[in-house]
Amino acid sequence: MSVGADTVEAMDPAIEAIDLVKRFGDHTAVDGVSFAVPPGSVLGLLGPNGAGKTTTVRMMTTLTEPTSGTARVAGYDVRAEPDQVRRHMGLTGQVATVDELLTGRENIRMIGGLYGIRRRALEKLGDQLLQQFSLTEAGDRVVKSYSGGMRRRLDLAVSLLASPPVLFLDEPTTGLDPRSRSELWEVLRGLVAEGTTLLLTTQYLEEADQLADNIVVIDQGRIIAEGSPLQLKQQAGRASLVITVGDAADLPAAQDLLRRTGAEVFVDAAARRLTASADGLDDMIAVAGWFRDSGIGVDDIGLSRPSLDDVFLSLTGHRTDESEEVGA
Structure with a gap:
């Protein structure tokens, strides 16, 4: 059953950033970032290298302490309730975290064991995830033999072992060929259709356009625009x-x-x-x-119509791949 727009707006946000600030010495990587993501939707966090996207995600996933401000994930405060936050979210970073010397199935068993999932339930869940991510035939091969797209799909699969309601994806398709990227998009659409809330950071404007219900554009640690893909395109011109x-x-x-x-x-x-x-x-x-x-x-x-690339150029004066690599 689909949830009406009015109902979604009345729900508490699944993800919420509240005036997040992160400083590294004299450098402010994130400067007062605030946004909210309704349940079952996708937020695209868009910006160039060094904009502060990854630092924002690291604060929201309890990997680094905010200098000030806070965030809530599935209703839990990242500063006051970090353990609860980690229990209710999954994270897929820029680099795949699976062990390339293990098979796909062995990676699932290892990570599932860390989550405390019982062996019998884990075997069944592993089979389901391998099938869902089109990895059944490769499940008993060592990950070292996988293509880049297969590794990313396995990385996403293990992040879903605990069935988290919220999933953070930090540039999940970087380095993938167009076909692998398109296949991963279809997987993500399926997760959202089942009720998962996604926060997606990306430099690929097409990716944000394809997946995101709402986009936050961040540059030099600050939000410079927010809206749906269509709304942002309309801002860029006729x-x-x-x-x-x-x-x-x-x-x-x-x-x-x-x-x-x-x-x-x-x-x-x-x-x-x-x-x-x-x-x-x-x-x-x-x-x-x-x-x-x-x-x-x-x-x-x-x-x-203007593309998101036109939007970014009009907002920042440069394209997403033209910024310095400082405090990503």
Whole structure:
């Protein structure tokens, strides 16, 4: 049964950062970060290297003590109740933590034993997780022989042994090929559909766009924007109409026609392409009608919205991979 939006808003947050600050000597890595994540949703924590994403996650998962402020995970305070926090969350870091000299199944047994899961229940749970993460055939092979995508899937599987309601994923698809990344996305969507709450840090803008219900953009330790992917894209600017004419000789007439929108028209003669800002689908439909009636041959017409890369560039003046590696 799905939970209505009003009901979700009325629930206590599954994850909450409350004015988190972390200093290393004179350097402030995280500077007053606050946000809340409703149960069963995905928050994307987006920013370049050195923005403070990993430090924020380390504070929220009790791996490092905040200088000031606090956080709550599944209702438990990370400073006052760290043991309870650890019992109610899973963490997949940037580097896989599984033992490459053990098989996949042996890794599950080892980690499950640390959780105190009984042997018989652990065998059944291990089989379920290996199947869920498409690792059944590889379960009895040493992890050293796994591909990068398989290792990440196993790392995620062992983090779910205790069935945590909250899962932190720190750049989980870094270094994966596009196919492995897409497969992991499908696994994560399945977890959310079953009620798990995810906090995902990433430099991949497409990843945040694909998975996140809400995005927090962090740069130099501070939150500089927050909203859904669509809301952030709208902040970056209007959509653009992009029209490719069939004959370059028609470009002047096409430019005059497109100027009827009242927007400035940009022409790329080599590509036979014209671009103008637009409010949305209604503008595209109207312009398509004008071109149909004009007799100008059109190869393609479309509406291009700002990407999250455009959002980040407009907010910070640089892209996600152009920052110094300081206090990630």
